Amino acid sequence: MPLVDRVLLGPGPCNPYPEATLALAAPLLGHLDPEFLRILDETCDRLRTVWGTTNRRTLPLSGTGSIGMEAAFVNTVRPGTVVVVGVNGLFGVRMCEVASRYGAEVVRVDHEWGAPIDIRRMLDAHPKPDLVAAVHAETSTGVLSDIGGLAQAVHARDDNALVIADCVTSIAGMPLHIDEWGVDIAYAGTQKCLGVAPGLAPFTFSERAWARRVERPSTWYLDLGLIGDYVSGGAGGGRTYHHTAPTAMIASLHAGLGRILEEGLPAVHARHQAAGAQLQDGLAELGLKLFAADGHRLPQLTTVWVPEGVDSATIRTRLLRDFDIEIGAGAGEYATRVWRIGLMGPNATPARPALILAALRSLLG
């Protein structure tokens, strides 16, 4: 079969940075090779820079973004642990599900989909939670929430609670200041603004969280104590084999991060900001209505109402067939009523919004 070459403007994966693709094709290294361990160490350092953290336990977990969510909860939830979850989209719903499977008492704070998390309502939901969790950039709705403000407000009231942030769609697309904000645990995915194929979950876990971790979590694969002994060495300094690290994917993440840091994080963030503004302005000019609340829209992921009388699936199929462009359907009850258009990683350039706007103009016109 001939290969197809798509322009990936859905909610992720995006097209990878060329450096990330080339690294996948480089000679494979073993997971205990000194040269691979150097790459792994440097990858963790680069992740610290992108997260804005000095957390020792900062590493890529061996699974896709969702495994980061699992790791966050399996290492912190005991039966009866009180978890306040802000829900303003699909990934907030998923947090409730994951935490409850580990026996958490979940206090779900529902918001309208398309609106940001309300810090006041999160604080009012429970007087003394163990964990407070929310999504920074909701992939399902295209909404940005003030995760820094939430973390600061939680700690100002009660220094006991740990704050968990889902940064799957925000990482490398907008500034993250995990330490300054007081976020204790955060996870992400590689296939969004990091511009790397899906398959790893960048993860960071503070000393405060470590002090209160579950000692023997039910999922051995995600036991941070054991993983940490391999990634950054155990108490004695030596590295202990845990599982075979996905070496090709880690080399690819290393290369993608290298590209981003060489360009410079502020420039990369500005590029995402500009591309998103160009797209959102252009959609308005086409007469389309944006879904996410004004003032809280993600530049890297735009949600837009499907115009009255237009069949969502038909347009997406024609974009794929005639233009080799993928965009996303809406999530949940908005599946047929909203489109999701991502401009992430190398797709955050003026050419991509120009292309998708031209294609939509011709199909809707």
Place this chain on the structure above:
Amino acid sequence: MPLVDRVLLGPGPCNPYPEATLALAAPLLGHLDPEFLRILDETCDRLRTVWGTTNRRTLPLSGTGSIGMEAAFVNTVRPGTVVVVGVNGLFGVRMCEVASRYGAEVVRVDHEWGAPIDIRRMLDAHPKPDLVAAVHAETSTGVLSDIGGLAQAVHARDDNALVIADCVTSIAGMPLHIDEWGVDIAYAGTQKCLGVAPGLAPFTFSERAWARRVERPSTWYLDLGLIGDYVSGGAGGGRTYHHTAPTAMIASLHAGLGRILEEGLPAVHARHQAAGAQLQDGLAELGLKLFAADGHRLPQLTTVWVPEGVDSATIRTRLLRDFDIEIGAGAGEYATRVWRIGLMGPNATPARPALILAALRSLLG
């Protein structure tokens, strides 16, 4: 930094088939792209052929081999489930740990490391187990066990028990007849005889196992019901998003499997057999002693005693530095006393044993 190009003769990863590497560098596809779904479907079909199964639930899980072990137990173990585990190496030990974290009553049947699983002792260990688990090809010791004989004996006595087989190092290196043997659940890794980079866990789950699964396993990421709705479609036939599949790695597995099936499984198995025999004969000629019990040695992974007076680490370091060859240290208490030499995937050719034997001759000389 310049790239290094290793000959990977450790216990895995091996060097990938060139087709698998090229697929990693192909244009990335989205996880809902019809073209990707075609590749995914074909990958599952190819895995069925390699496993020797018609199980509908046959798929690559999104993690390294160990996540297959997690998935096997999290989907079958309830508190108090009786699991008889054959332990003749590190991965048997790990099965006990993983199952016990999910609340299993583990009946551990210890064998000497280097010896195969004793079917009689497995049967005698418990009169009515819920699960019987063992490793087909122990990566830590280089030993093959008669997993088919074990499964048949278990079912002959008591049709209630489900049989779980770890096939991480056996898959595509030797014949697997999951259905014919009566193995209910099996998992593997991509980085051994499949000749693909690490990052996926081929997995198969029978209808019998499905009928007795845990309905809401604690690990959402490994909930087979939810994953199945994406990989092979739900009750209504449609596919439901679960997590973003690692599309590049799956395309690579698809290509590696394509290469193997084009060559033909019997030819691939014979190639592994011949390369292993060549290595083991050559090691004996060098005066080295093999570790695994005679008659139960894996051709794809040879364990050999480090000769008296030789420092294991020094030789491995010189192999890496002077020859760009990686071999493995021993596992557990044999770390400094045994070497593990893999001839897997594209390394199962006459050239590789010739190379490592020449290198060892010159270093031990």
